[in-house]
Amino acid sequence: MKLINTSLIITAILIAITSCHRHTVATAQDRMPVTAPVNIEYKDAAGNINLLGKSSRQRLAQAPFDTWFNKNYADYTIDTNAANQLKPLLKNKQFVIFMGTWCGDSRREVPRMYKLLDYCGVKPSQIQLVNVNNHDTAYKQSPGHEERGLYIFRVPDLLVYENNKEVGRIVESPVATIEKDLLSITGNKAYAPRYPGVAYLISQFQSPQWMSTPAAIEQAAEQLRPIVSYWGELTSFGRVLLMNGETDKAVDAMRISTLLYPAEPATFNYLAAAYQKKGNTNAAKECCQKVLQLQPGNQQAIAMLEQLNRQ
DSSP states (O other): HHHHHHHHHHHHHHHHHHHHHIIHHHHOOBOOOOOOOOOOOEOOOOOOOOEEEEOOOHTTTTTTTTHHHHHHHHHHOOOOHHHHHHHGGGGEEEEEEETTOOOOOHHHHHHHHHHHHHHTTTGGGGGGEOOOOOOOOOOOTTHHHHHHTSSOSSSSSOOOTTTEEEEEEEEEESSSSSOOOHHHHHHOOOOOOOOHHHHHHHHTTTSTTOOOOOHHHHHHHHHHHHTTTOOOHHHHHHHHHHTTTTTHHHHHHHHHHHHHTTTTTTHHHHHHHHHHHHHHHHHHHHHHHHHHHHTTTOHHHHHHHHHHHOO
16 A cells, blocks of 8 residues: 555656646746857866856867767767657757756766757757856856756756747756657656656745745655655755755755755755855754764864854
8 A cells, every 4th residue: 555655646746747847837937048158168176177157069069078079979879760750849949958067967968969959950049058067156057147047956957948938858867868858848748857856846836835834844755755866856956046045945945855864964964054044043053963963073064063153
């Protein structure tokens, strides 16, 4: 009976995700206009060149990015049967690709995305490429903040728009293949991207019925338990919310993460940071103390606790 109930919960969550994505998200986000790339470059701590903000596909094909872009583009074999079905469905679509040149998933998937879009005859004017940062002070952000309100918590993200509204997205990597995932998205078929736990949480946060109460947090955690498989899923989403100034939602996401992974010190460290930004010093201290119970000597918790005690 337990297995049946779990199956029903997962099915219900996926239905909620699809419904939210097709209606709430699709009518809430305006398409980003395709504008000229800037190709901002910066060097990370190791001296590696990376891109930030609106970028061009041509820049990816040049050094130092050509070593992975050109190779992965050439190596990808397109599923021509699925791609041929996809061609007519992409004529009136617009695409926004969020990526990081520092990101292994982006290096693998983005060249493949471009090769498929090329095969399907998608024009450059239909595609906007945006590179985001991975530094703690600008986590998953672009200098122009094109990511704002779009909940970009993993990259790459391929967002698909029709009539200026989002109709679906591939998050980090395809569920099946890029071709088959896009067929589901553009063919109005049920589709849930990777990290369904975050998609479900977005649907809850966008609902006017959402209440940030202990009961609501516990209920959400129980709903998410069957589909969240890694502690970093919700904390990563919470960090994005925190960077976007949605502090209350960030706290809620991280509280749920601590309920799902009560033995993971990192979940409480991130929750402490969210409470600190919210101005709830006592709650932040309690989280730090919880970290030190789980992992005595945790330097992040020690440093934050010292900082909080000075306030």
